[in-house]
Amino acid sequence: xxxxxxxxxxxxxxxxxxxxxxxxxxxxxxxxYFPVPVQGKLANKMxxxxxxxxxxxxxxxxxxxxxxxxxxxxLKTRAAIRAGNPPxxxxxxANFILEYQINNEIQPLDPMIKADGMxxxxxxxxxxxxxxxxxxxxxxxxxxxxxxxxxxxYLNVKAFKEAGLNPDNPPQTWxxxxxxxxxxxxxxxxxxxxxxxxxxxxxDYLGWIVSALDMSNGGQYYNTDFGGEVxxxxxxxxxxxxxxxxLVFKDKVMPQGVTNAKDVSTSFFAGKAAMVVxxxxxxxFVRDNMKDNFRVAFLPGHLRHAVAIGGASLMMPKGxxxxxxxxxxxxxxxxxxxxxxxxxxxxxxxxxxxxxxxDLPEMKDFMAQHPNAQVALKxxxxxxxxxxxxxxxxxxxxLEDQVQAVLSGNETPEKAVKAAQAKADQLxxxxxxxxxxxxxx
Amino acid sequence: MKADPLQEGRxxxxxxxxxxxxxxxxxxxxxxxxxxxPDSGDALNMAALxxxxxxxxxxxxxxxxxxxxxxxxxxxxxxxGGILAVQLVTVTLxxxxxxxxxxxxxxxxxxxxxxxxxxxxxVLIVPxxxxxxxxxxxxxxxxxxxPYFASAFGTFLMRQCFRTIPRDFEEAALVEGAxxxxxxxRVLIPLARPGMVxxxxxxxxxxxxEFLWPLMVISKPSxxxxxxxxxxxxxxxxxxxxxxxIAAGTFLVAAPLMIAFALFQRQxxxxxxxxxxx
Numbered sequence: 265x266x267x268x269x270x271x272x273x274x275x276x277x278x279x280x281x282x283x284x285x286x287x288x289x290x291x292x293x294x295x296x297y298f299p300v301p302v303q304g305k306l307a308n309k310m311x312x313x314x315x316x317x318x319x320x321x322x323x324x325x326x327x328x329x330x331x332x333x334x335x336x337x338x339l340k341t342r343a344a345i346r347a348g349n350p351p352x353x354x355x356x357x358a359n360f361i362l363e364y365q366i367n368n369e370i371q372p373l374d375p376m377i378k379a380d381g382m383x384x385x386x387x388x389x390x391x392x393x394x395x396x397x398x399x400x401x402x403x404x405x406x407x408x409x410x411x412x413x414x415x416x417x418y419l420n421v422k423a424f425k426e427a428g429l430n431p432d433n434p435p436q437t438w439x440x441x442x443x444x445x446x447x448x449x450x451x452x453x454x455x456x457x458x459x460x461x462x463x464x465x466x467x468d469y470l471g472w473i474v475s476a477l478d479m480s481n482g483g484q485y486y487n488t489d490f491g492g493e494v495x496x497x498x499x500x501x502x503x504x505x506x507x508x509x510x511l512v513f514k515d516k517v518m519p520q521g522v523t524n525a526k527d528v529s530t531s532f533f534a535g536k537a538a539m540v541v542x543x544x545x546x547x548x549f550v551r552d553n554m555k556d557n558f559r560v561a562f563l564p565g566h567l568r569h570a571v572a573i574g575g576a577s578l579m580m581p582k583g584x585x586x587x588x589x590x591x592x593x594x595x596x597x598x599x600x601x602x603x604x605x606x607x608x609x610x611x612x613x614x615x616x617x618x619x620x621x622x623d624l625p626e627m628k629d630f631m632a633q634h635p636n637a638q639v640a641l642k643x644x645x646x647x648x649x650x651x652x653x654x655x656x657x658x659x660x661x662x663l664e665d666q667v668q669a670v671l672s673g674n675e676t677p678e679k680a681v682k683a684a685q686a687k688a689d690q691l692x693x694x695x696x697x698x699x700x701x702x703x704x705x
Numbered sequence: 706m707k708a709d710p711l712q713e714g715r716x717x718x719x720x721x722x723x724x725x726x727x728x729x730x731x732x733x734x735x736x737x738x739x740x741x742x743p744d745s746g747d748a749l750n751m752a753a754l755x756x757x758x759x760x761x762x763x764x765x766x767x768x769x770x771x772x773x774x775x776x777x778x779x780x781x782x783x784x785x786g787g788i789l790a791v792q793l794v795t796v797t798l799x800x801x802x803x804x805x806x807x808x809x810x811x812x813x814x815x816x817x818x819x820x821x822x823x824x825x826x827x828v829l830i831v832p833x834x835x836x837x838x839x840x841x842x843x844x845x846x847x848x849x850x851x852p853y854f855a856s857a858f859g860t861f862l863m864r865q866c867f868r869t870i871p872r873d874f875e876e877a878a879l880v881e882g883a884x885x886x887x888x889x890x891r892v893l894i895p896l897a898r899p900g901m902v903x904x905x906x907x908x909x910x911x912x913x914x915e916f917l918w919p920l921m922v923i924s925k926p927s928x929x930x931x932x933x934x935x936x937x938x939x940x941x942x943x944x945x946x947x948x949x950x951i952a953a954g955t956f957l958v959a960a961p962l963m964i965a966f967a968l969f970q971r972q973x974x975x976x977x978x979x980x981x982x983x
Contacts, residue, residue: 343831347843
């Protein structure tokens with residue numbers, strides 16, 4: 265592992281070389297766009313990180329620019345690029361990166377990696393394998409993972425004991441999962457006082473959870489090598505959606521309709537849901553608010569154990585001056601270095617994408633004190649890349665709309681996956697026509 | 706004696722109105738109660754409307770520490786004031802032109818103007834941003850204001866307002882030897898004041914609360930407006946949220962408008978009645 269100071273020095277040197285014509289004294293002003301996807305004083309934390317960076321790099325003046333949610337950050341970045349004012353770096357939802365590559369709006373990072381004396385492989389090897397798919401594709405490295413998560417199963421220890429289940433032996437398979445959910449559901453006549461299981465059904469979260477269930481059922485969800493294909497109308501997806509349908513309507517262990525993430529966490533705190541599926545990014549929040557004992561476990565598998573990665577990566581738009589590019593690269597390397605990535609991880613609850621972070625003593629102490637964070641980290645061995653296609657958000661919503669209809673009892677799983685596939689195919693048709701179906705005359 | 710049916714209807718109406726008022730004021734009430742409730746780390750009771758009887762200012766302290774509120778207030782006041790000042794000039798003159806002047810294509814032009822109201826602002830973000838950049842206004846407060854200098858709604862409102870004023874006043878002034886400028890300034894504007902006040906309220910409220918466009922134009926933290934500054938420490942997608950701080954921050958953002966409304970309530974209501982805006 266190269267120490268960040270060495271990297272920074274290399275960056276500063278390269279920056280100095282590219283700066284012959286201009287005065288070498290003036291600091292390069294760069295902007296970093298960052299969204300706020302977790303709770304807390306994250307904006308303030310980012311500000312203090314930037315101050316530390318600027319102090320260590322007198323030749324760079326970096327400003328952290330708050331840019332709203334992941335979707336708003338995407339909108340602002342795209343608008344800024346088209347208006348000719350690209351920011352130097354952006355913390356971008358990892359599955360949006362592909363679209364910037366398709367639109368030719370993003371700077372490949374290979375030249376800078378090479379200038380640092382590394383290969384694409386040795387560079388990406390610093391990060392967990394599961395994160396590679398959303399950062400390195402089409403023959404280049406496009407982004408550097410910054411904050412990442414996977415869906416986890418959270419259990420209420422007291423409810424498990426009351427139902428005669430062993431919280432030390434959480435459900436491993438869908439069969440055990442459904443069985444535990446039945447035992448954990450408490451009914452008073454027709455009303456339910458404690459649901460066995462809840463999972464968020466709001467946009468974005470739902471697509472992520474369905475992709476995890478689909479992957480657990482042996483599915484792939486999308487074509488990792490071509491952004492014009494999704495596998496919605498397939499047995500693996502049908503099985504996953506049927507499983508959710510059964511939990512609601514056959515076993516009646518999950519509430520009917522769309523439950524959003526905040527309701528899911530609140531129900532978990534209130535003892536109204538014995539098991540919930542939430543992001544590893546919610547770990548700090550649950551720890552702070554849960555009064556009963558809780559525990560986390562891998563998401564149960566069916567044909568295999570599998571989840572999809574979530575979170576954000578650092579990317580660099582095209583069209584920056586050489587000086588800004590060098591400064592942005594220095595910033596990106598600093599933010600993703602083991603020390604800073606580890607600090608950010610402990611503060612937010614995300615896991616650190618840089619493996620080196622877990623070799624540092626302060627991180628070892630933290631992991632020893634927080635066994636739940638260890639489970640989140642171990643699940644990474646079963647993690648797959650996050651779905652990314654042409655027009656990602658609309659293609660994702662095509663499925664989410666249909667699954668929401670299933671959860672509300674307005675659609676059968678069979679019709680839902682067919683309708684979702686048809687809508688997604690229609691959305692991706694323009695891209696498919698320009699690529700896979702554009703044949704030599 | 707028989708109950709007066711009119712009187713009974715009155716009670717029913719008051720009860721109904723009271724119910725509606727309660728529904729509308731609940732979010733506001735919750736905000737105020739939650740802002741003063743001590744943070745017990747208890748996300749469950751966050752929805753309670755029952756106040757805690759040991760009110761605290763800790764949430765406000767946290768909110769004030771999370772953002773530079775003084776600067777946010779100044780920026781927001783500059784943006785709202787600047788937009789309104791220019792708008793009052795443009796909508797009055799345009800409204801006058803559509804109400805009084807005869808020129809070819811007047812009807813078509815007026816409806817083309819009104820069509821602007823149908824355009825969803827989001828589709829204009831990229832074209833507007835490109836224009837702002839060409840004008841050198843990217844990441845500046847005038848850049849936030851510029852797209853709003855002309856207002857279709859305001860022009861429509863002022864046109865309707867001028868049309869209700871009898872022509873006799875203008876003609877009398879013209880006979881006395883006043884120029885068109887003097888007619889507008891001394892006769893029409895004083896008579897159209899209720900309409901202008903109504904428009905001012907709508908305009909200031911809209912731009913005070915606006916989020917997406919300032920977020921797009923502004924990058925430097927020192928140029929942020931209140932809504933963007935508030936969102937920077939209260940938004941959360943993957944986790945839950947600190948409701949007390951959110952409520953306190955929202956209270957700080959909304960307070961100036963609420964206070965202004967409380968102070969000038971009678972004038973506001975009157976101008977809405979006069980201008981026919983609901």
